[in-house]
Structures are given as C-alpha cells and as structure tokens.
Amino acid sequence: MKERAVAVIIAGLLILLGSGTTNAQDSEAYPFTPVEAFICKYNDRQDRDDLNNAVKRFNDWMAANERNGYIAWILTPHSYTAEQDFDFIWLGASPDYRAAGAGKQNWIENAGAIQAAFNEVASCNAHINAASLQVRGSGGASPPNPVITISNCSVADGRAMSDVVAGAAAWGAEQTSRGWPGSTYMWFPVFGGNPGNADFTMVGGFENHAVLGEYLHQWFASETWDETRMRFGGLMSCDVARVYDATLIHDSMGE
Numbered sequence: 633m634k635e636r637a638v639a640v641i642i643a644g645l646l647i648l649l650g651s652g653t654t655n656a657q658d659s660e661a662y663p664f665t666p667v668e669a670f671i672c673k674y675n676d677r678q679d680r681d682d683l684n685n686a687v688k689r690f691n692d693w694m695a696a697n698e699r700n701g702y703i704a705w706i707l708t709p710h711s712y713t714a715e716q717d718f719d720f721i722w723l724g725a726s727p728d729y730r731a732a733g734a735g736k737q738n739w740i741e742n743a744g745a746i747q748a749a750f751n752e753v754a755s756c757n758a759h760i761n762a763a764s765l766q767v768r769g770s771g772g773a774s775p776p777n778p779v780i781t782i783s784n785c786s787v788a789d790g791r792a793m794s795d796v797v798a799g800a801a802a803w804g805a806e807q808t809s810r811g812w813p814g815s816t817y818m819w820f821p822v823f824g825g826n827p828g829n830a831d832f833t834m835v836g837g838f839e840n841h842a843v844l845g846e847y848l849h850q851w852f853a854s855e856t857w858d859e860t861r862m863r864f865g866g867l868m869s870c871d872v873a874r875v876y877d878a879t880l881i882h883d884s885m886g887e
Contacts, residue, residue, distance in 0.1 A: 664763040666732040670722040671758035678753045686749045687881050693746045700735040701727045703885040711875035760824035768804030768816040778878045779838045784830035785870035796868050814838045
C-alpha cells in the first residue's frame with residue numbers, strides 16, 4: 633500500500649466521491665484542494681515582526697499580480713516535542729491544481745524580489761505538497777486564528793485506502809450529526825515526500841482553543857475515544873497529534 637502511486641489512490645477516491653460516500657463533497661465538484669507547506673526556521677536576528685513585514689510585501693504583490701485564488705496561514709507550534717525543530721509553517725492552498733500551477737508559475741516569473749525578502753527572514757528545509765480531501769466541514773469563511781491539529785497516519789496491513797476514506801467519511805458524518813464542532817481533512821502526499829513515511833495526514837481545524845476544548849470534552853465525556861479505537865483499530869494507525877496556532881494572512885480563494 634505504501635508504494636501505491638498517488639494517481640491510483642486518487643482514482644479510487646474519485647469513485648468513492650462519485651458514489652456519495654463522502655458527505656462533505658459534491659460529486660460534481662473538484663474534490664481535492666492542493667495544499668503546500670513550507671517548514672521554516674528564522675534566520676539569525678530575525679523574528680515574527682520581520683516575517684510580518686515580508687507578509688505585508690507579499691500581500692501587496694498578490695493584490696496587484698495574483699488572479700488564481702490563494703489562501704495562506706502561518707502556523708506556530710503549540711503542543712509539540714523536540715522533534716518539531718522549526719519556528720513556523722507556511723501553509724497555503726489553491727482552489728484546484730490548475731490554479732495552483734498557474735499561480736506558482738506567475739510567482740516564479742514575477743515575484744523574485746518578494747521571495748528574496750522571505751529568504752532574508754527564514755530558511756525552509758522542507759516544501760511539501762498534498763491533495764486535501766475534506767471529510768467533515770463546519771462551512772463558512774476561514775476564522776482569522778484557527779487551531780490546527782495534525783497527525784501522520786498509515787493504512788493497516790491488508791486494508792485499502794478506500795476502506796479508510798469510507799470509514800473516515802462515515803465517522804465524520806456521525807460527528808456532524810451530533811453537532812460537534814470543527815472540520816476534518818485527509819491530506820495525501822503528492823510532492824516533496826511524506827512525513828514519517830505515512831500514507832496520509834489527518835488534519836483537524838477548529839475556530840479557537842475553546843472550540844477545540846469543547847470538542848475534546850464531548851469526545852471523552854461520551855467515551856467516543858473508546859468507540860474510535862474499536863472502529864479504526866484494525867483499519868489505520870496515527871501518531872499523536874501536534875497542535876498549531878494559525879494566523880490567516882491571505883485569502884483570495886473566493887475572489
């Protein structure tokens with residue numbers, strides 16, 4: 633399973649989406665959101681203020697030059713271990729891969745000065761791209777300071793990715809029916825490698841820490857944690873989630 637080509641995985645997921653398995657997606661819609669993540673550390677004598685200055689230049693350039701739709705956040709570690717040896721993650725997303733490619737080409741050809749400004753602030757030792765599939769969503773505009781949880785996951789031996797997607801979608805629908813807050817996404821590695829050799833990444837999004845706390849309260853109070861263990865124990869395994877405080881820095885996705 634770990635060696636299966638991304639194209640094969642996506643083909644199977646498209647079949648699931650077309651059959652209506654995933655509640656959060658319209659089968660007529662483009663099912664995957666391209667996401668990119670830069671893993672970065674501040675250069676000597678640089679800090680968040682310097683990054684904010686570079687972001688302002690970025691937004692000014694985007695306002696004048698970008699026409700393909702893009703949304704971006706800065707993620708800073710909140711709950712983590714020493715293995716997370718970086719200062720921030722730049723997380724960006726485009727409406728689809730056609731828009732992502734056109735936007736990237738425009739950036740490479742015309743935004744050299746803005747890229748140089750970022751290079752002065754931080755060094756990024758990883759740049760990964762993934763296809764994001766929403767399996768549960770709260771709807772509405774992105775909050776300005778969401779909380780993001782990230783776990784790397786693997787499919788159990790003898791099981792297929794389609795089993796995992798179907799199970800995650802069904803579980804997401806149940807959580808939505810219970811009125812639980814938050815959103816859930818599955819990220820499938822496309823370019824740049826897959827962290828920890830995982831098959832996919834499970835991502836949770838919450839409006840703020842109070843909302844995440846409410847979700848966890850319901851999770852443990854209802855003993856859902858045990859139900860989840862029984863449901864997914866022979867289907868997939870995930871490492872302990874890291875938590876990140878996010879700041880929305882750009883949003884032209886809906887323009």
